[in-house]
Amino acid sequence: MKIKILPEIISNKIAAGEVVERPSSVVKELLENALDAGSTQILIEIEKGGKSLIRVSDNGAGMGRDDALLSIERYATSKISKDEDLFSISTFGFRGEALPSIASVSRFVLVTKENSAEAGIEIKIDGGRILSVADKGSPSGTMVTVKDLFFNTPARRKFLKSTDTEMGHIADTVASMALGHTGVHFRLLNNGKTVYNLLSAPDLAQRAEDILGKDTRSSLYRLGFSSGDISVSGWISSPMIKRATTRGIYTYVNWRFVRDRVIQHALLEGYETRLIKGEFPVAVIFTKLPYDEVDVNVHPAKREVRFSDRNKVHEAVKTAVKNTLDLLDPYKKAAADFMQKERTGKASGISEPLAFYKSDGKDSYLHPDPPPSVLSPNIAAADQSDNGTGELKKASDMQADLWEKKQFRDLRILGQFHGTYIICESGEGIFLIDQHAAHERILYEELKIRAGRKEGHPSQKLLVPEIIEFGYREAGIFEKLLPDFISAGIEVEPFGGNAFAVKSVPVFMAGKDIKAVVTEIVEKIIETGFATGLEKASDEVLKLVACHGAIRANQNLSDKEIRTLVDQLDGCTMPSHCPHGRPTWISFTINELEKFFKRIG
Template sequence: MTTVRILPEILSNQIAAGEVVERPASVVKELVENSIDANATQIIIEIVNGGKSLIRVSDNGIGLLRDDALLSIERYATSKIFNKEDLFSISTMGFRGEALPSIASVSKFILVTRTTDSDIGTKIDIAGGKILNVSDAGAPVGTMVEVKQLFFNTPARKKFLKSNTTETSHIADAVSGMALGNPHVQFRLFLNHKLQKSFSLSDDLFQRSVRILGRDVAGKLCPLEFADEFVRIQGYCSNPSVTRRSSSKIFLFVNNRLVYDRGLIAAIFQGYKGRIMKGNFPLGVFFVEIAFDQVDVNVHPSKKEIRFFNSKPVYQAMSETIDRALSCAQDNMTSYSQTPVFSLDTGEKKAVETFEFFDADVYPESISKIEQSIIEWQTPVIQNKPVENQTDSVQKQKEPACQQALPQPPGYPVPSVNPVKSVSPALKEKPVSFSATTKIIGQVMGTYILVETQEGIMLMDQHAAHERIVYEKLKRRYQLLKVQSQSLVVPETLDLNFKEADFLSGILEELKGLGVIIEPFGGTTFIIKAVPVIIDEKEIKHMIVDIIEKALVKKDRFSKDEWLEQCLILMACHSAIRANLKLNQTEMETLLADLEACENPCHCPHGRPIMIAWTKQQIEKLFKRVL
């Protein structure tokens, strides 16, 4: 008797469902993507008990004929691709032909569909993967899919579902993400027979972004614009003053597909580098348009993960487009640093769990390699060309709604659409002058400088401002001068364990290039003989140990640029003037003038804001002069 056997079709479908149908939100995602592929302009999603009892998705798309409807519930049956060449140039949301049969195998499933050429629709009843009935039915043009009692025949899967509230939250976030990526489609979400979300066709991308990211960011969004013959980037990124403690408000779209890509997330953080504090996450909506044959979406059955065939120019374009947009917004420092009169935190906590599309706990420790590759890659991206002159493969792409002209949020100029170039910080354009229109009132609480501007008043943190000035001076000096070391009068000894000693032995030459001379002293002991002139010798031992520990935890190679920057930040912090140090008028004026000359005058090297501002109107609201 043979021990190897072919699995029954129903069992193989249930196994496939484990990859495609993770939870009710996965069902909603697959069905809505099918509706989008069917050219629907109206999609209605109905949910009961977190999707466990009922999921119904209706659309006004092109519908299916009877024969096509019957084929659609067979595994690997699809109208999206036909040959292996199509697999490497996918232009649709779905293509695997697994979603419907996988969903039908673990639920009580009903499909009703009709095309414009037919007067009668088709209805198919399935329970646990078995077809119960196929009949004619009266139906409007389009398709309705009803999924009841999800996982009723796989109790082991069902017990892993969370509470109704949690599953509902996942569904709501999934619908919001797809609505954001498809502003040309009307979405309506009903939860337990009550309308919960409605996205109108009259909404543009900016309006949908505000609805999903939150009304508090409406005046704090910077538009993104970039296009060349290889990639196009559009969307909105938040002012660094608006952050979250998780990545749930970062929405990434590649060819209108909501995706997860660690490299793009790393590129976004690279664009925000020096503007947000560690552990904080920006908000934003980022659209990447690229030729379909330059991206692989056939990585995972969920189709969330992608791979670029040439990722470096995409990551470079993303990071520097964000950097340029934020630098453009910084030209008006008063507007850029505005803070709300009333706290945006109402103290109310969300009643349901927030679905984090990106893992906030895993992310920070896992992108350093990609982040470093972005820094090291210095080759400029292909020169900018008009969008109508893009390559044929890009011209063939369906023009998404996100490629329409982006509306301009209040208070922020739209950055010009220019090619990405690697620019030395010392050569970057100086921000617009504001010192001529300001008046220093004096020092407040021994720490903050009060400044009157044309728009209102501004408070500047003297320590953070001087820290930024010193940091940029140190960085320029280090870039322009050859690395100089100073020998220690009394060499420092460094005792490590075997693992740490092995790692340090492999980076001694790289450290020497930075001016840190370390020699083995036998066993796992080393001697630090010289350090760079910009580093305090009292700090070097701690820095070396910190390098080793971080590298071993991250399982990442030694990054000279990252380590050098941390050294510069530490030196700037120790050298900057402190709080409660009294400054005279001349010193405050000099501090303001030096800050104006900085590349990034709005944030200290740690990412903390240097200044906050209130407009005249905001102040008058506080005193009830205006309503």
């Protein structure tokens, strides 16, 4: 016989290879167990980045003697019991392999006591071998100590990074769990020093401030959206906050922290053109949907999930993000209110707190205090302000006021600076408008409306058609995009082989080197990946045509041209950013200027 069943001690070590990648994975597993046990206080003690010590103590349900002995056996779990349970998992754990895996690659001590029991029990295990089992006086709850991680798997130990790096991963893990469980008090100590002391917070705002930093708080806005059995809540940052990585993005599915591409993609799509490629927001997003629509059993460390209906999740997250951002944009907000008023006679207002904040019994055991609803600080402040009549003024009305005052056509134009920026003033402050970005936005929206109506842009015939010769690949892609070029006013026809003849150009492109423009657009689309789909590519054509057609920087404009440009911004649905995400204007209020010049404190 060549085939043998492996002894459990070896199979546990193999499982550990998947479950326990580094010290932070141990922290994650132990925190999940503590949360599953309904703990409200969790202490995490770390030494040497978790390489010499990880200890997690909780005040949760604890275990009786028999359960404690079972818990360190492979496939022993209290969380699921039958086949069907696997397809409707509401706990973090379900495989029954975390504790035995961790115990097989460390010096492990489990102390646990149920509330009702006289004494607790202590189990000591070294590299998977049980050393001792004894009664132990202890408080109710569970304490797991993991020393010398990977001491018996030197190859693994070698892969560990510096103490600081490993500690960084641990702090990230604790942060991600703590953001998802504001009702739980988390304390993280590194070599005896406090890294986090996150008291049970009444709202996510406080916890977000503790973890993401004070300055983020004033730029975070609440998400709230539900449709059928799916709901999305949490916070996202204003488009002015831009990060170079996705590290500030925390996404949760049914309170489980996961790195999920569908949600992340939907989040970025929700920002539309407010962010450019390579810029990321700060976000904490909770997506809640029926347990049987999420498969959590797809990744060894449970960091990923699979949705039975990805589109539904994508759409919900994208809409939640877009709705929140639209409400922040005074211009869009006013338009939305106007539409709403037309329809119902009422302003749209701020979205209601979500139904799922009212936790059912099952959830409240797992998540003693699910994140309550939080209004964004600005909106909340606006809500409380008194309008002098003793009535509380609605946030939506305040936003509408702002809109009323800030119409572009009401701005007084002071002049053009550096041939690039238009300086304007309103009663409240000064505005600097980037003439290229603004014109790009105006052209793009105009092109988009015409494309939607399938009506071409007014164009001008070329005296002699311009012939463009492409390579094979470029020609194939260009051919697919022909209708988009035509709707943008660039009339093109196949001219045999890989050649095309441009017969007319949009009025705003008259006199430009059309061959260079078209070639550049096709190349850009190939570079950004045609794979993102034809619809995206079509939109990109419009954006690039708008960019090429827009007035440049360093171009002097007449007073009349400036006035027309500024006034046209009023017709845009999103005048604040150019189609590629750059801001079109910035403003300084009188108050900001006075603060800057230290006229006021």
